[in-house]
Amino acid sequence: MSTRPANLPDKIQHFIDGKFVDSIDGDTFDVIEPVSNEVYITSASAKIEDVNLAVAAAKRAFEEGPWSRMLPRERSRILHKIADIVESRDEQLAEIESWDSGLPITQALGQARRSAENFRFFADLIVAQHDNAFKVPGRQMNYVNRKPIGVAGLITPWNVPFMQESWKLAPAMATGNSVVLKPASYTPLSAALWPDIFREAGVPDGVFNLILGSGGVAGDALVKHPDVPLISFTGDSSTGAMLSTNAAPLLKSLSLELGGKSPAIVFADADLEAALDATVFGVFSLNGERCTAGSRVLVQRDIYDDFVERFAERARNIVVGLPTDPTSEVSALVHPNHTEKVLSYIEIGKGEGRLLAGGGRAEGLPGGNFISPTVFADVKSDARIFQEEIFGPVVAITPFDTDEEALKLANDTRYGLAAYVWTSNLKRAHNFAHGIESGMVWLNSNNVRDLRTPFGGVKASGLGREGGYRSIDFYTIQQSVQISLEVSHSPRFGVSGK
Ligand code: NAD
Numbered sequence: 001m002s003t004r005p006a007n008l009p010d011k012i013q014h015f016i017d018g019k020f021v022d023s024i025d026g027d028t029f030d031v032i033e034p035v036s037n038e039v040y041i042t043s044a045s046a047k048i049e050d051v052n053l054a055v056a057a058a059k060r061a062f063e064e065g066p067w068s069r070m071l072p073r074e075r076s077r078i079l080h081k082i083a084d085i086v087e088s089r090d091e092q093l094a095e096i097e098s099w100d101s102g103l104p105i106t107q108a109l110g111q112a113r114r115s116a117e118n119f120r121f122f123a124d125l126i127v128a129q130h131d132n133a134f135k136v137p138g139r140q141m142n143y144v145n146r147k148p149i150g151v152a153g154l155i156t157p158w159n160v161p162f163m164q165e166s167w168k169l170a171p172a173m174a175t176g177n178s179v180v181l182k183p184a185s186y187t188p189l190s191a192a193l194w195p196d197i198f199r200e201a202g203v204p205d206g207v208f209n210l211i212l213g214s215g216g217v218a219g220d221a222l223v224k225h226p227d228v229p230l231i232s233f234t235g236d237s238s239t240g241a242m243l244s245t246n247a248a249p250l251l252k253s254l255s256l257e258l259g260g261k262s263p264a265i266v267f268a269d270a271d272l273e274a275a276l277d278a279t280v281f282g283v284f285s286l287n288g289e290r291c292t293a294g295s296r297v298l299v300q301r302d303i304y305d306d307f308v309e310r311f312a313e314r315a316r317n318i319v320v321g322l323p324t325d326p327t328s329e330v331s332a333l334v335h336p337n338h339t340e341k342v343l344s345y346i347e348i349g350k351g352e353g354r355l356l357a358g359g360g361r362a363e364g365l366p367g368g369n370f371i372s373p374t375v376f377a378d379v380k381s382d383a384r385i386f387q388e389e390i391f392g393p394v395v396a397i398t399p400f401d402t403d404e405e406a407l408k409l410a411n412d413t414r415y416g417l418a419a420y421v422w423t424s425n426l427k428r429a430h431n432f433a434h435g436i437e438s439g440m441v442w443l444n445s446n447n448v449r450d451l452r453t454p455f456g457g458v459k460a461s462g463l464g465r466e467g468g469y470r471s472i473d474f475y476t477i478q479q480s481v482q483i484s485l486e487v488s489h490s491p492r493f494g495v496s497g498k
Pocket of ligand 1: 155156157158159164182183184185213214215216218219220223234235236237239240242243257258259260290291292389391417457461462
């Protein structure tokens with residue numbers, strides 16, 4: 001069994017205006033850990049009234065300062081301290097995250113470090129930030145006055161929760177906003193670490209507020225709150241669509257980072273060893289619970305049989321084990337409900353493709369959330385396992401003959417988040433990348449992302465871009481200010497009628 005991390009709190013509470021609090025009505029929900037599927041802690045469960053308190057605290061902090069009015073350098077120092085603290089606690093963080101979410105410990109550690117890096121990156125960016133000024137010689141000056149927006153509502157999913165939260169918290173806070181974070185209810189534990197980290201780093205009370213609870217109640221209240229002008233959401237495409245309907249009457253700024261069914265296209269002229277490493281890692285890392293997973297692998301027919309066989313052999317050899325075991329490559333899925341969903345897709349897949357590896361629960365492990373890495377070959381593009389996001393360790397492999405056919409297959413889903421192309425032909429690589437309907441493409445690389453690059457999807461994978469300066473743009477208003485340099489000559493209305 002996994003060992004319970006030391007010093008876990010007795011319960012998880014909201015954090016509002018610098019204080020840990022229960023829900024006003026005392027309501028809680030149970031949180032389970034994914035190895036045993038047993039309840040190990042309860043969490044406060046927010047209602048509209050709790051969300052209202054959190055938003056009021058954030059609004060007050062925003063209006064009264066000092067956070068929203070600080071010099072970028074001052075905020076930057078605090079953000080660097082946050083990064084230092086996260087880095088110094090990376091092992092403890094990884095342990096807690098792995099316990100709560102089922103992520104293999106080594107991968108959880110990488111994500112903890114990435115979380116620190118998100119804060120460090122935006123700490124640097126805000127001091128280097130400059131805005132445009134435009135001159136019309138002798139007549140006018142124009143400049144951009146960039147301002148924080150107010151209270152940012154941040155709603156995050158259960159996969160790599162702490163890192164996803166840092167991805168939104170860092171730019172939202174760096175730009176001077178106050179925030180209300182609503183993490184996923186499957187995995188609230190690591191979110192409950194933020195208050196102490198922020199307090200220790202010197203973030204003033206009310207700037208960061210945490211509300212815990214269900215999406216339908218707590219998340220919904222945040223989306224519909226009139227004092228929250230901006231929502232950054234990461235989650236399922238259908239939730240994103242619903243949320244955008246709910247936010248529409250208030251005309252909120254929305255950033256939606258949604259689901260994916262990303263293709264990895266392997267041409268016969270690729271470095272096949274590198275392609276194999278990357279495509280296996282691309283779908284099975286983070287338990288396959290990864291929005292950018294390369295869950296459809298398209299392979300050119302000349303190398304198809306050989307590549308598929310080697311891929312399946314790798315999958316069969318993947319170490320499925322406890323999250324705490326540093327040798328585990330795939331571990332427990334987050335929750336029994338999600339496990340059932342993934343297993344149901346595996347059953348569907350058995351009628352849609354040729355099963356070459358996995359095909360059900362992994363044997364010899366406790367609980368029931370361990371699934372063997374599963375490989376289906378010869379999957380047609382109209383198959384459900386080709387079209388629908390499974391979000392687990394399951395891959396669909398499909399052959400193709402020509403570039404045109406590969407491109408058609410790659411684009412033949414409603415999603416468009418990431419794509420991975422493997423070829424040694426430079427022209428083909430670029431032309432193919434440009435033809436793919438996705439927000440991001442990696443050429444001869446697995447998913448390694450420079451924090452300066454835009455992140456986001458097209459089609460059902462999302463709306464808007466975050467990442468680098470796009471995040472700064474999303475979390476700020478760019479007010480343009482015009483100054484006349486001469487006597488203002490306006491057309492004189494209301495003069496001739498006298
Ligand atoms: P989800 O949509 O069920 O939940 C995401 C968050 O939204 C949770 O905090 C949830 O409580 C909240 N929520 C649910 N209903 C809501 C409502 N009506 N109003 C407001 N908030 C609501 O998603 P999930 O199952 O937690 O996460 C998995 C999904 O997230 C997958 O589809 C995955 O691809 C996607 N994802 C996308 C990215 C990306 O960057 N594109 C990254 C990670 C995960």
